[in-house]
Amino acid sequence: MISRIRIYNSTRPSGLGARIFSTEPTVRTLILYNLLQGMYLGYVRVFWQPWLVALGFSVATIGILESGAGRFGAISGLTQIVGGKFSDSQGRRRLILAGSAFLIMTWLTAAGAFLFGTPMLVYLAYVLWGLSLLSLPVIDAMMADYIEIPDRSRVYSTMLVANFVPGSITGFLAGQYGISLSPPVLLVLAAGLETVGFALLFAKVRDKGAAVSTRKAGLSLMATWEAMSQFRGFFGVFLMDSVAWALGTGILYALLSTRSFTLFDFGVLALTQPLGVVAGIVPGGWLTHRIGARRLLMTSEILGAMMTLGWAFYPVAPLVPLYGIVWGFAISSWVPAQFHLSTVLFPEARRGEMLGALATSVYLIRIVGPILAVGLYLTLGYSAPMTAGAVAIFANVLLINRFVPRDQFGLVKETAI
Numbered sequence: 001m002i003s004r005i006r007i008y009n010s011t012r013p014s015g016l017g018a019r020i021f022s023t024e025p026t027v028r029t030l031i032l033y034n035l036l037q038g039m040y041l042g043y044v045r046v047f048w049q050p051w052l053v054a055l056g057f058s059v060a061t062i063g064i065l066e067s068g069a070g071r072f073g074a075i076s077g078l079t080q081i082v083g084g085k086f087s088d089s090q091g092r093r094r095l096i097l098a099g100s101a102f103l104i105m106t107w108l109t110a111a112g113a114f115l116f117g118t119p120m121l122v123y124l125a126y127v128l129w130g131l132s133l134l135s136l137p138v139i140d141a142m143m144a145d146y147i148e149i150p151d152r153s154r155v156y157s158t159m160l161v162a163n164f165v166p167g168s169i170t171g172f173l174a175g176q177y178g179i180s181l182s183p184p185v186l187l188v189l190a191a192g193l194e195t196v197g198f199a200l201l202f203a204k205v206r207d208k209g210a211a212v213s214t215r216k217a218g219l220s221l222m223a224t225w226e227a228m229s230q231f232r233g234f235f236g237v238f239l240m241d242s243v244a245w246a247l248g249t250g251i252l253y254a255l256l257s258t259r260s261f262t263l264f265d266f267g268v269l270a271l272t273q274p275l276g277v278v279a280g281i282v283p284g285g286w287l288t289h290r291i292g293a294r295r296l297l298m299t300s301e302i303l304g305a306m307m308t309l310g311w312a313f314y315p316v317a318p319l320v321p322l323y324g325i326v327w328g329f330a331i332s333s334w335v336p337a338q339f340h341l342s343t344v345l346f347p348e349a350r351r352g353e354m355l356g357a358l359a360t361s362v363y364l365i366r367i368v369g370p371i372l373a374v375g376l377y378l379t380l381g382y383s384a385p386m387t388a389g390a391v392a393i394f395a396n397v398l399l400i401n402r403f404v405p406r407d408q409f410g411l412v413k414e415t416a417i
Contacts, residue, residue: 024146027155029204030139033100035162036197040107040190042167043174046270047263049253051183055119059254063374065126066250067367075130077363083134084141084356091207092142092352099135100198102128104191111187133363137355144343144351145208153340157281160335164274164328171270174263228357231345233403235361238338240396241301242362246369247376248308248389255382256315265317272321276328281336293337294404298397300334305393312386341404 052062069075083095106128113121147155174186228235253266307326310319346354373385 026205026208027143027146029200030143031155031159031162033197033200034159035166036193036200038163038165038167039170040167040186040193041163042169042171042270042274043186044107044190045167046171046253046266047174047183047186049251050257050263050266051114052122053254053257055114055117055122057119057122059251059258059377060374062254063251063370065123066370069123069126069130074364074367075127076133077360077366079131079134080137080363081353081356081360084137084352084354084359087138087141087352087356088350092138092145093201093205093207095138096135096142096205097198097201099132099138100194100201102132102134103194104198106132107187107191107194111184111191114183114187133359137359138352140339140343140355141352142205142208143339145348149344152343153336156339157332157336160332161274161278161281164277164331168271168274172267174267174270228354228361231354233399234341234345235358237297237396237399237403238358238362239365240392240399241334242366243369244301244389244392244396245304246366246389247373247392248304248311248386250366250370251373251377251385252311255377255385256311259315259382261315261317261320265320268317268320269324272324273328273331276325276330277332278328279325280329280332293341294400296333296337297400297404300330300337301393301397301400303330303333305390308386308390308393312383312390315382 049062052065053059057065067074083099087095106125109121109128110125113119113125143156143159144152256265303326307323307330310323310326342355342358343351369389372388376384376388
């Protein structure tokens with residue numbers, strides 16, 4: 001299906017800075033909300049697994065938790081198709097607020113787990129974290145509702161920078177002072193920042209009337225499956241990518257904790273990864289229309305494979321900054337291109353549903369990654385998961401070559417189902 005979509009040219013938009021910072025209040029608020037989230041996710045995503053190891057969780061248990069209810073687990077995936085589908089008919093604002101509320105409960109529950117040394121609360125925190133992900137495709141759909149096609153990748157890149165750059169600072173500081181502050185303090189801080197974000201969303205975010213469909217809300221899996229089947233190749237690319245990266249990085253921090261890496265090393269990684277994100281924003285966002293989304297996706301995969309092979313065979317502290325920069329560059333050259341292609345290809349009336357379906361598909365297939373990674377680690381040793389991930393990433397380059405349009409400007413015509 002995707003290879004038959006007609007490519008068209010677009011005039012280059014002018015006044016980019018004004019478009020980004022003088023755009024709709026809802027878009028500005030979503031960018032600010034991502035900045036606030038980045039301030040705490042920068043250290044949470046780096047230190048979460050090492051904290052669990054210190055609390056007594058094994059690498060195998062962490063892998064199972066990540067697959068079942070982690071940020072990329074089964075619960076996280078299933079909630080996204082529900083959130084996306086209902087946002088098309090019921091409005092996006094209430095689902096975005098629900099996701100933020102779940103996150104506040106997540107970090108307060110996790111703080112209690114570490115404060116009282118109660119591992120059982122970690123399980124509850126994982127479930128709440130998974131439920132909070134229902135808002136991810138809804139936020140993307142709302143961004144697309146308000147932003148014109150030529151500006152989507154650029155504005156989305158701005159949101160990506162807003163999410164990663166503050167996290168680089170807080171992640172590094174947590175690496176320096178994490179022991180003295182302790183996980184409960186940092187997790188309560190996360191809950192506080194998310195609460196500020198919730199207040200901003202409640203006050204400023206509004207649904208765009210035209211974005212709410214008149215279709216009756218429901219969970220007709222057959223109807224969703226029929227819609228997804230029109231984009232089989234497109235879905236396949238992102239499913240393969242999800243499995244490959246889950247193999248290579250799904251339990252990476254837990255594995256590094258077994259190789260004498262310190263909180264300082266994780267802080268350096270948190271600081272340097274956003275440098276790669278910022279460096280990659282030019283090809284990832286501003287030049288999507290010049291060199292094409294297809295080429296950007298391939299570039300991202302190749303960089304990702306190189307990074308995972310580096311972690312596999314050269315896991316040494318002096319190379320942590322290099323791996324962090326390459327990782328960030330891979331992210332920033334993939335995410336805006338995926339957002340641009342998805343929001344253009346999926347029809348407006350079902351955009352939330354299809355974005356949710358893509359996220360759910362990606363998340364459900366991804367749950368096998370950490371499990372396979374644990375099995376490879378236990379049977380073949382430290383480097384096996386990352387090596388397998390790199391091989392799978394290279395294989396996905398072939399899928400991108402087959403199913404992503406060969407275009408000059410990275411623009412494809414909006415379609416209807």
